[in-house]
Amino acid sequence: METMQQIVGQARAAFNSGRCRSLGFRMQQLKALERMVQEKEKEILAALKADLHKSGPSAYSHEILGVLKELALAMDKLPSWAAPQPVKRDLLTMRDEAYVCPEPLGVVLIIGAWNYPFVLVMQPLIGAIAAGNAVVVKPSEICENMARLVSDLLPQYLDQELYPVVTGGVPETTELLKQRFDHILYTGNSTVGKIVMAAAAKHLTPVTLELGGKSPCYIDKDCDLAVACRSGCCKPSVGHCPQAADVTQALLAGLWGLEGTDQEIHIMTCWLIAPLAVLLNYMVWSLLAFVMFCLVFFFCQLIKRVISETFSGGVTGNDVIMHFFLSTLPFGGVGNSGIGAYHGKHSFETFSHHRACLIRDLKMEVMHKLRYPPGSQKKVDWAKFFLLKRFNKGQIGLLILALLGIVAAVVTIKVSFG
Template identity: 50%
Template sequence: MIPESFTQLQRAYASGRTRSLAWRRAQLDALRRMIAEHCQDFITAEAADLGKPAAETVLMELNLIAAEARFVRNHLERWTRRHYQPMPWSLQPAQGWTIAEPKGVVLIIAPWNYPVLLALEPLADAIAAGNAVCVKPSELAPNTSKLLAELVPQYLDQEAVTVVEGGPRETGILLDSPFDHIFYTGGERVGKIVMTAAAKHLTPVTLELGGKSPCFVDDTVDLNVAARRIAWGKFSNAGQTCVAPDYVLATADVAEALARRIAVAVTEFYGEDPETSKDYGRIVNDRHFERLLNLLPVGTAPPQEPGSPLIKAASAVGAAAEMVGRRINAGLDALISRKTQQNSDTMDPAGRLVCGGVVNRETRYIAPTVLLGTQPDAPVMQEEIFGPILPILVVEDADAAIRFINSRPRPLAAYVFSNRRSVRLAFERRTSSGSLGYSLTLAQLLSSRLPFGGIGASGMGAYHGRAGFETFSHIKTVVAKPVWPDTLRLIYPPMNQLKSKLIKLL
C-alpha cells in the first residue's frame, strides 16, 4: 500500500500539475475550507486524544494553519518569480537570477502534541512550494490521525496529497522510500533515526526537535506579568509544547516571590482545582504519565498558608518516602501516594513543591506543578520535561545563567525576563538557541513572517511563511550570456602575453 502511494505521488509530480500556481492556490484554499468546515470535528478529536481544551485547539492550531495557508497563498506570485542578481563586470554582458522550484515528493512526519498544526502547517508550505506530499500523522493521537486520513482526500488532490496512518512499522517503510525531502517534528531519538534513513538516499531533512528551553528572570521586571506569561507558556497543552519554558533560572532576590506568583497565576488560569477546569489538558498516554511521575520530587509537601488550599503531591516514591493512600475520586479504586516533608538536610534535588503535584492515573492528570530550588543534577533537569512540571533554579546573576545554558545542548527556545538592555544583549550575543523571546513566551510560533526552527540538538532547518516555502523548494541559480559579442574569447587558450595581462587585470 505504501509503495503504491509513493509511486502515485511520483506520477502526480511528474505530470507537472503541482507546479501550477493555480493548483497551489486551489489546494491552499481547500485546506482553509477544511479547517473552517470541520472545526468542531478537530476539537472533538483532540479532546479525545489529549484532553485538549477547545480554545487551545482553535487558537494554537486551527487559526494558525488557516493564517499560514492564507499568508503563503498571498505571496506565491512574488516568491516564485525570477529574482535577478548582478553579475561580475568581467562577464558582461550577462545576466543572473534565481528561481524557486519544487523539490518533488516530500514526506511530513507529524508529532502527537499538536497533531493538526504540525501536520497541516508544513503541508501548507510544501503545497505552496509546488510539491506532492505524503503526511504521516502520529499514531499516539489516533482520533486526530483518523480524522486527517478521512478529510484530506475529500478536500485536496488525492493523487498529489496523501495521508498514511500507522505506527513505527509504517514510518519505517516510508523512510525506506526515496523522498526528495523529509520534514520531521518530534524527539531527538527518532530524529536521529530519520536522519540516518534519509542519508541512504541523500535526502535533505528538516528536523524540528526540542530540548530544555531555559527562562531567565531578574529583579527588574514586573513579577506578576512575568509569572502569568511563564505560566501560560509552560502549562498550555499541559506543558506538552516543544518551545514551552522547560526550567527557570531566577536570581536569588526574586526566585521565591516568582515561584509563589506563578502558583497564583495557575489559580487565576485554572481555578483552585485545575482538574475540573475546561481550560487544562491531560497527558497523552500512560508511558508519558509514568515518566513525568518519576520527575516529581520525593519527600516534599507544599507550603501551607492561611486561606490556601491543601496541595497534594502524588507520584511513585522511593522506599524512603512515607506512603499515604488517598482516593482520587469517589468510587474509584485508584490510590495516589502523598509525599511528606522530610528533614531539610535530605531535601530532594528536584526542589521544594510550591504548587501542584496532584495526579490522577485514570485520567492521566498532572496538576500544574512548580518546584523551587531545583539542583542541576536532579532527574528533572536531565531530560526535556514535556509536561506540566516547572523547576526553578537559583542563579547568582545573568552571567551565571548564561554559563549554565551554554554548558548544555542548544535549546529550541530561550526566554529572558529582564528590563536591563545589557542583559538582553548578553543573551542575544552569547547564547545560541532556535529562537529568543524577551518578556514573552511561545510568540515565535504565531507569526508567518518569522522563521521557526532549531539549532544543534534542537533541530535543523526552519519553516513558517517564506522560510517554509524555501525549505520545500530548491533555489536554482540561472545565468545567461549572449553569444555575441563573445567576450570570453579574450581568455580562451592558447595564452599569450596580452591575454595573461588581461587575466591578471581581471
C-alpha cells in the first residue's frame, strides 16, 4: 500500500511534468469526467441510495445535475477563463504590455462531506482540473459506498497519477494533512475546519473552508407560507416570523420545529448543516444581528434593507438557497461558516495563481531615466506628473503624441551626432 507521502509525491511529480498545463489536456480530462458521470449514473444513484437513502429524482437533481451543469460551463468557458487578462496602464507604462495570467497552483487537496458526498467532491474537482492542477481527492468516509465508488471510477476515466483518490477515516486524513499541498478545500464542520487550517498553516498553504453555519430566515407577515416552509441542507436554521404559529403548522415532514427556545440551548451554540427551524420570538433586526451568517434567506419586501444591514456569505431573497445553483455567483461562508468561495469561474479563480506580467517597451526607456540616480527634486516633480496627475482621454492622446515627439527628437539627435 502506498503511503500518503508517496501518493502526494507522485501527484506532484506528474504536475511538474507539465502535462496538465495545456488547455487541450484539461479539456480532455473534463470531457472524461463528464463521460464518467453519464455512463455511471446508475452506480452513483445506487451508492447515494445505499449510504443516505436518497430517492432517485432527489439524488439526480441534487448531486448529478449540478455536476453536469458545472462541467458544461467549465468546458465552454475555459479558453476565456485561462486567457491573459489585460489591465489598465499608467503614463509610464502606456507602451508596455501588462496583463494578469491565471496559472495552476500545483497539487490541490479536496476533502468532501457526507451529506452531499458526490457533488461536494466533483464540483471543486472540476474547477481544480480546469485551472490545471493535480488533485488529491478525499471523499467522506461516512458514505462508504460513495467513497468506494469514487475510488474505483476516477482512475478509470482520469489520469491516475494526477488525480489520485484517498479513502479512509481520521487516521488517513490526519496523515494526509501532514503533506504539503498548494491549496486545500474542505467541506464540513468548523471544528474539523480549524484542524485543517492549522495543518495547512505549517506549510503556508491557502485554504477554502466550506463549513456549516446558521442560516437565518426572516418570513414577512405578507409572505406565502406554502412557498416559504421548505427544508434541506443550507436551508433556514434560525427564523423570525410574525406568524410563528402558522409557520410551525406549515412546516413539511422534513423540517423539525422547536418552539419556546432561547439562544442558550445547545443547538444554538452549534454550527451545523441540517434541516432545522428554531422559531425565536425576537425582533427581526435583533435576530439578524445574532450571528455572522453562512447564508441569509428571507421572504419579505425588505430585501434591500436586509442586504445592507446584515453580513453573510450569500443571500437569497423571496426564496431559499437558489443562489447556490447559479454558477456565476460565488458560494461560500464568512467567519465560522468558512473562508473563500467556489462554483463556476469562482472555482477556477480559487485554484489559480493570478500572475502579474509586465513586458517593457525599451523604446520608452528615456522616460524611465527618472528612476536612476542621482535623485533630484526635478525628477520627483516629473514622477508626480506622470503618476499622480489625472488626464481625460483627449489630454492623454495629446500627451502621447508629445512624448513620441520627444522620443523621436532624442533618437534623431543621437543619430545626427553619433
